[in-house]
Amino acid sequence: MINLIERLDMPSLAFIRSQEFADLKIPTVVMHDNGFLPDNVNSPAKFYCGFTDEIKPLYFDRLPLPKYWRFKASSLQADVYDLDHKRATIFYDKTDNSRLVKEVQWLNKNGQLSWIDHYNKSGWKFAKTFFNNGRAVVRKLFDKNGKCVIEHNLIADDFYLDYQGTKKHFASLAEFTIHYLKDRGYSLDHIFYNTLNESMNVTLNLNEKGTDTMFWHEPVSGALPGNMEYLMNTKSRTKHIVFQRYDEWMKAQSMIPEDTGNVDFQYLGMVYPHSRSNQLRPNALIFTNSDQIEALDKIVTAMPNIRFNIAAVTEMSDKLMAFDQYDNVKLYPVVKKDKAAELLKECDLYFDINYNNEILSAVRSAFEQNMLIIGFRDTLHEPQFVADKYIFDASEIDKIKRLIDHVLESKINMKEALDYQRRMASDTTISEFKEKIEALENE
Template sequence: MINLFDQDNQASRDLGRSLEAAGFDWPTVVLTDDGFLDDHLASPFQFFMGEEDASCRALYFNELPVPAYWEIMGDNSSARVEDLGQVKARIYYAEPKHKRLINKVDWLDEKGRVAFVDIYNQYGRRFSRIAFDTEERMSIKTYYDTQGREALVHNLVTDTLSLNYQGQTYFFRDQVDFICFYLKEAGFDLSGMLINSLAMPFLVSHRLALPGEDILFWQEPIHDTIPGNMQMIFAGTTPRARTVIVDDKTNYQRLQGLLAEQEAGTSDQLKHLGYIYPIEEPVRNTNEALVLTNSDQVESLEELLQALPDWHFHVGALTEMSDKLMGLDHFSNLTLYPNISQDKVEDLLKRCKVYLDINYANEILNAVRRAFDHRQLILAFRETLHQDRYTAAEHRFNKANVEGLIAHLDQVGLDETLWIRGIEVQLAHVGQTRVEDYRDVLAGGCHDK
């Protein structure tokens, strides 16, 4: 049994950790490899490129090899390469971006068009290059082994691939055939797969041509119709996939209704499971709230400071702070952290009782999810909400109703049971699931494989 995931994103990580927590510690294969996959994740591309040198590290933005006298300039979001004022390349960072580690470099021609893109991995190696035509359309993607030799060439126009492996050259009509070859060559137990997408993972399941029973774990919205490939599962017209598990209760109920309308599928084909979130136990007994922002646009911060003298507010930024924020430093219940360190962020996540998602512009450091993982009560204005998945409806306020947020904080500060109740509401909102639920739903299927 394996997990076959389309991407390494938050949803797939939550699923993988939930399965592991419930005792289903299967190998996980990720089909989209950006070069920064965790070591425990398998990749078809890495398999054929060879073992990396674990002593190497990712390149810092100014370590990119460039011709003599060319300049590299960057900030916390991106960087560029210039020669006598002309931009020669744009550098894009791996997440988290504040570390300024190179992931992708767009090299430009004399007309400023993208000529090719180099992709670097977490070991500082250029493991892939994408060539573009004169109309800036991707044409060929080449993967290089750890010795710098061509390992795999993917024609992005025809979707055909050629692989150099163990002294032979293999040709594949498309990515699906290539991935099927990899799964068999890598020696995985393919008697069952848990897939999380109706795109490439489903197509691999459909074409694998081996006996087995697969499960689709659906992590996307359900709208007015059942997706076409999912209909094949319910109709029994795909050879391996038989069951659909939906992570969101609302989408699960919507899908139930659609199946009833179409008189399709059976009740034992559709199931619901949320996630087992690894919530850290809090170490806090004071009324402290945290805001992480790279913008000085923090909604109603001054009003909160004035109205809640018994609360202490911590505001951190990865960069220098503007005069607007620094001008609030006279409030005794405010501590500002320009250029905040990662150690201090972790300390505040453990200390603070509440996270206030009240800053405009982009979220930094995946702050809301990290606050959730640290069992902070997340409160937000609807106008500044960054990740609604973790913020319960009861904890969202209109910015015109700052008095409502103030009253809520005041009550939580006075009565610990209200904070506990708020955490319970928050966990119910995200669909926190028990180990027993995973074992019950998966029992008799892939559970014992």
């Protein structure tokens, strides 16, 4: 049995972590390696290119540059200049706030994208994508010695592998992945996969006996996806389709026919750790990457009984520092990780009302700390953790105030609010998760 993940997005990572919380030992393979996979997650690139889990990250200001070239950095990215001529843009790994290099997009003299250097968490330039007239045409992946081991023709979408003196061609990513899975000797009797694209293609073309389960974490709109209907109407290894989002599972009830053909439909949420209970303290928290915080002045003045703690990993602008005049506002510029963790433990309300990028995985962290999360429709960073009842228009400050007064009034009120928040976020218990996975595994 294995988990086969096409790309390691946040829902996929939550699924893997849920298995870890339930003490389920299922190997995980990611088809597209971005260089920052967790140590216990495997990929064809890791295996054939010889990636190690040694952590020697490359910070943006350590990127080798020609003499006299310079960096111009912000919290979002860094630019490389030759005098006043921009030569490259450096993009950071978004899972870390210490400006680790993930990719460098190099420009030609006309300012057009020429190639991208891809770096992994060990600071190793493991891949390079070449462009022609603005179009990505080839991606090459290298071993530590700089030898091209995997070449992906992005136009034809085929692959070449040059490994241990043997050269092979694969017509598709699915074909290449199947070769890797067999090369590694994985048990392929049951595959958990979570896209109706490349990972599904692997299971359809595996030509091995087994039973597979498709885990669905994306939205549905109007009708079930065509490939889901294909699985219903075609005999294949896939026997189960498991929805992982509670709201989408409820929405899908009217779309799933009585006769589901070759598959059955089920629901199973995710396991999230909750390290503490909510203590009903009138302490609110906002993590921000800018001074663009929607209706902050109105919220602060409307709720003088709430202490608003506002933290940023960078210096704060004069606009934001001006809020220091309010008795119920405490500002934390250039906040350190230890202090950020302390604030998460000391606050029982979180406001997801800032624009620009999220920092410190703030919304998920607040959810795991059992904080009640309030957000505006236009500022949500991780909507799956903000229940629909607690999402407001920026003009509805009075409604927010009434909600907060209500939940802080009693433990019962807060518990009802948090129970709803967790249910809508597809939160489930370890025992429920483990029981469902083991039942699928044993079929």
